[in-house]
Amino acid sequence: MFDESQYPYIQAKSSGGLWAMSVITGTERPDLPDTHYIDNRIFTDESIFAREQETIFATAWLFVTHETEVANPGDFRVCSVAGKPILLVRGEDGVLRGFYNVCRHRGAPVVRDSAGNTGGFQCFYHLWTYGLDGRCTGIAKPEGYSRVKLDKDDYPLIPVRVDVLAGLVFVCLSDETEGLEDFIGDIIEPVRAPLSDSPLRVFHYHKATVATNWKLWQDNNSERYHSLMHFINRKTMPWVIGKSSAMKLNIFNKGHSGYWSDGSATVDYGAGDYATVSIGTLPGMKKNEMRVINLFPDVMINIRSNVVRIDRMVPLTPGRTIVEWRGLGQTTNDADLVAEQLRHHNMYWGPAGRNLGEDTIAVEEQWAALNSGIMRYSIIAREEELNPTDDANVRAYYQEWGKRMGSPANAPFSDSKKTAAE
Amino acid sequence: MNTKVHDDQLAILLEKEAVRDVIFATAHVLDEDDMTGWLNQFAEDGVYEVTAFGLEIKSDMVWWRSNRGELAKILSEVESHIRDTGFRRHLVTPISITLDGRRADALSHFSIIRTTPDGNSHVYAAGRYEDKLINEDGKWKYTLHKAALDTRMFEMFTHVPL
Numbered sequence: 001m002f003d004e005s006q007y008p009y010i011q012a013k014s015s016g017g018l019w020a021m022s023v024i025t026g027t028e029r030p031d032l033p034d035t036h037y038i039d040n041r042i043f044t045d046e047s048i049f050a051r052e053q054e055t056i057f058a059t060a061w062l063f064v065t066h067e068t069e070v071a072n073p074g075d076f077r078v079c080s081v082a083g084k085p086i087l088l089v090r091g092e093d094g095v096l097r098g099f100y101n102v103c104r105h106r107g108a109p110v111v112r113d114s115a116g117n118t119g120g121f122q123c124f125y126h127l128w129t130y131g132l133d134g135r136c137t138g139i140a141k142p143e144g145y146s147r148v149k150l151d152k153d154d155y156p157l158i159p160v161r162v163d164v165l166a167g168l169v170f171v172c173l174s175d176e177t178e179g180l181e182d183f184i185g186d187i188i189e190p191v192r193a194p195l196s197d198s199p200l201r202v203f204h205y206h207k208a209t210v211a212t213n214w215k216l217w218q219d220n221n222s223e224r225y226h227s228l229m230h231f232i233n234r235k236t237m238p239w240v241i242g243k244s245s246a247m248k249l250n251i252f253n254k255g256h257s258g259y260w261s262d263g264s265a266t267v268d269y270g271a272g273d274y275a276t277v278s279i280g281t282l283p284g285m286k287k288n289e290m291r292v293i294n295l296f297p298d299v300m301i302n303i304r305s306n307v308v309r310i311d312r313m314v315p316l317t318p319g320r321t322i323v324e325w326r327g328l329g330q331t332t333n334d335a336d337l338v339a340e341q342l343r344h345h346n347m348y349w350g351p352a353g354r355n356l357g358e359d360t361i362a363v364e365e366q367w368a369a370l371n372s373g374i375m376r377y378s379i380i381a382r383e384e385e386l387n388p389t390d391d392a393n394v395r396a397y398y399q400e401w402g403k404r405m406g407s408p409a410n411a412p413f414s415d416s417k418k419t420a421a422e
Numbered sequence: 423m424n425t426k427v428h429d430d431q432l433a434i435l436l437e438k439e440a441v442r443d444v445i446f447a448t449a450h451v452l453d454e455d456d457m458t459g460w461l462n463q464f465a466e467d468g469v470y471e472v473t474a475f476g477l478e479i480k481s482d483m484v485w486w487r488s489n490r491g492e493l494a495k496i497l498s499e500v501e502s503h504i505r506d507t508g509f510r511r512h513l514v515t516p517i518s519i520t521l522d523g524r525r526a527d528a529l530s531h532f533s534i535i536r537t538t539p540d541g542n543s544h545v546y547a548a549g550r551y552e553d554k555l556i557n558e559d560g561k562w563k564y565t566l567h568k569a570a571l572d573t574r575m576f577e578m579f580t581h582v583p584l
Contacts, residue, residue, distance in 0.1 A: 069479055077478070114478050205479045208575050231502040273495060342484050352472060352486045354496075357579030358504040 026375035029410075035395050036381035038409040040370045043213035048405075048412055049318040055404050056297050057082035061163070061170040061183045063299045063312050064088065066202050066326065070096060070169070074117045074132060080314045080322075081171050086160060087111050087121075088169065091132040096164065098171050099134050099157035110157065130157055166195040168301075168310075187256040190291050193284025194303050203342065204327030206351055210360055212367035214298060214315040215401070217323055220363050221292075221300035221311060222397060223380075224249070224259055224388035229362065232347075232354045236272045237290075239265045240388045247290075249386040249393045255296030255400025257393035263289050267304060277344035280306040280330060280337040294393070296400050306330070306337070307345045319367055325349060325356070377410070437562075438519045441526050441555060444562045449512035449532070452583060457497040460583065464490050465556050465563040470583060474571040485571070486583075497582070505581045508538045510546060517550075526562065528553040532569070534584060536577070547573040547584055 030037045042048050064079045065088060076089040078101055087101035087110060101109050103123035110121045110130060120137060121130040129138035134157040139145065142152070161172040163180035166188055170180050177183065210217065220226065224247075227233040227240045239245045239261075247265035251257050263286035269275050278288045285291070285305055292302045298313040307329050314322040327349065329341035348355045369375070380391040380398070402408035444463055451459035464470070470493055472486040488496060516530045529552055536546035549571040555562045569584045 115480055202479050203481070204483055204485075205476045206474070206483075206485070206574055208577070208579075229504060231499065231504075339487075342487065346484070346486055350485045351576055351579045352581070352584075353579070354499075354503065354581070357506070357581055360579055361504055361506070 026377070028376075030377055030379060030381075032379065032381050034408065034410050035399065036391075037377045037379050038398055039412050040373075040376055040378055042401075042409055042412050043216060043367060044318050044371045044373075045412070046318060049213075049315065051405060052315070053082050055406070056401070057173075057315070058084075059172070059174040059177050059404070060297055061172045061177065061180050062297075063168050063295065063310070064171050065169045066200070066310070066328065067096070067164055067167050067169055068200060068202055069115065072117065074119055075115075076111060076118060076121075077115045078111055078113070079171075081160075082173055084173065085109060086171055087157070088162065088171075089121075089132050093133075095133075096162055096169065097132075097134060098160040098162035100160060102158065103128055104136060104155035104157065105139075128152075128155075134159060166192050167200060168195070183254065184295065185252055185254065185256065187250075187252040187258060187293050187295065190250075190258065190260050191293055191301055191303055194282035194291075194308065195301075197283035199331040200308070200328045201331045202326050202328050203338075204345055204350065205324070207322055207324040208351075208360070209316070210321050210323050210364060211319060212321055212360075212363040213318055213370075214313045214321040216363045216367055217311070217313060217321060218294065218298060218300070218397070219394060220359050221302075222257060222294045222393050223391065225382075226359075226362065227388070230355050230358055232272055236268045236274075238268065244385070245387045245389075247388050249388065249390050251386075251393055251396045255397045256294065257396055258291065258293035259388060259393070260291040261289070265290070274344075274347065277340055277347065278305040279340050280332070280334070282306060282308070282330060294397070296397060302349075304344065304348075307341050309345065309349050319371060434521060437521055437526070437557075441519050441521075441528055441562050442516050444555065444564075445514060445516055445528060445530055445551065445553070448564075448567065449514045453509070453511050455509075455582075457500065457582070461490065461493055461497060463564055464493070464567065465558060465565050466490060468564045469566050470564075471566065471568040472571060472584060473568065474574050476574075493583075500581050503581045506536075506578045508536045508578065511535045511537070514551070524557040526555045526557070528555065532584075544577075546577065547571060549573060549584075 062081055065077050070077050070088055070090045073090050073092045079086050085101035087099045090096050101111055103110050105126050105128045108123055108125035110123050127140040131137045136152040136155045139152050163170055165180055165184060227237055239247045246261040247259055249259050266288035267290050269278055269288060281287050288305050290304045294300050300311040302309040307327060310326040312324050327345040346353055380394045382389055382391040384390040386392055398409040407414045448463045468490050470488050474483050474485060476483045512532055512534050514530050514532045518529045520527045529550060531550055533548045534546045535543050537543040549569055552568045552570050553564055554566040556565050
């Protein structure tokens with residue numbers, strides 16, 4: 001029998017103690033608007049994960065690489081989108097194309113390297129060959145197909161949609177999705193100049209398999225007030241807290257959001273004794289300014305004066321996610337600027353950065369706790385005039401998630417046909 | 423037996439042994455979470471660097487580069503971070519040491535075993551130390567202590583040197 005005398009504060013709240021146990025188990029729906037809490041099973045349930053792959057990752061425009069990684073004819077890059085292997089390649093005509101990285105003969109990968117430069121592709125298994133434009137250019141021992149009149153022209157690589165915006169290369173697996181510019185919309189504007197108005201280079205790339213759900217990483221990148229967890233941010237970002245802030249959340253259609261200011265919410269590097277890291281401010285940015293946009297479903301672009309960080313994700317299972325991190329800066333021959341770009345980026349966001357390790361620990365331990373099933377609902381209920389401590393951007397994200405999934409994030413099994421664990 | 427040659431060879435061996443001692447001590451103090459002891463292995467103008475080759479971007483990458491002053495600040499703040507609760511043990515194999523007067527180049531292979539709080543051990547990182555040292559008042563110290571990583575995917579990121 002539950003001894004309520006051990007928990008007098010629960011007795012006091014429960015008007016007689018009749019639902020004290022349910023408070024402890026955390027299965028009661030919060031007494032909040034429907035948009036202000038989410039069902040934690042969206043982070044752990046296998047059937048929801050599978051539906052996300054179909055309804056979100058297979059239909060959205062997804063950032064996959066930066067155009068400088070495939071700048072020259074013959075440059076190729078492979079990646080994974082919605083669990084599908086994708087090959088991007090720049091043709092001799094300068095056009096960037098995308099294909100499924102699957103040989104039309106028996107399905108082996110056409111490319112086994114993650115990146116490179118080539119004049120064409122040859123499947124390693126049975127040696128079918130393809131041009132940079134995807135045409136099948138050769139079949140080993142073609143006479144074997146003469147009786148059935150197999151024509152290699154009928155078997156090009158299977159194409160996928162590719163488009164570029166502000167140097168960012170996106171892939172979309174659906175023909176029905178709107179164009180990239182319409183999908184992204186105006187959220188690109190605050191970062192267009194720093195991403196487009198000077199030549200950039202990708203100087204950093206690393207990835208890790210993070211033991212968390214992919215949305216928890218996007219939450220971490222969106223929700224601003226966990227900044228208080230970061231030792232460095234507590235010293236250098238005083239505008240995160242307070243009743244009003246120069247830094248504001250900005251909510252856009254289709255689940256995109258960001259936070260930036262008119263330039264007055266700068267990072268106080270001096271307070272952290274890191275004042276020199278901000279030389280070489282990118283076009284359109286004020287000195288020491290910070291701008292962040294989060295693109296639905298899985299991208300963050302974080303720009304701090306002279307460096308850009310871009311995150312993308314490859315969800316593997318409900319509790320395992322590959323996160324890719326890129327660092328970009330202006331192409332320059334100025335050795336001092338290169339050194340400061342590196343120092344600035346690495347200080348926060350490298351594998352030995354001050355912040356990144358803290359973030360991954362947070363989302364991994366959060367997911368492990370959520371996966372225990374103890375607490376059914378998470379709260380995203382802060383309303384603070386779009387200050388950085390507001391949850392409005394996270395709510396907008398889950399509104400879009402619910403729209404695409406066909407059931408809201410606070411009742412993800414509400415459609416009986418989709419019910420798996422209710 | 424030429425005594426002079428013998429003495430010279432012995433001196434070289436002793437100096438190489440002294441460099442090895444620095445390499446082993448560096449790993450040991452890290453394993454003991456002794457950041458002051460680690461920092462003391464550096465010359466005043468010493469630099470610590472972590473590098474990797476980005477196969478995906480076809481480029482060498484610098485993941486950490488700090489001089490001694492910066493290291494002192496960063497390491498003094500390690501305890502303030504939310505950080506890995508596992509512990510690490512270095513296995514270091516010196517491969518070659520080349521002496522040139524007061525200076526030395528050393529190449530070592532390393533692997534780091536990480537043990538989680540519940541006792542699960544696994545290889546955390548592997549790579550090579552590509553070190554440059556100087557002899558200051560009879561003590562070998564790093565002018566460059568560089569961890570060139572083979573490992574590019576970490577299970578847990580790091581607030582302390584590798």
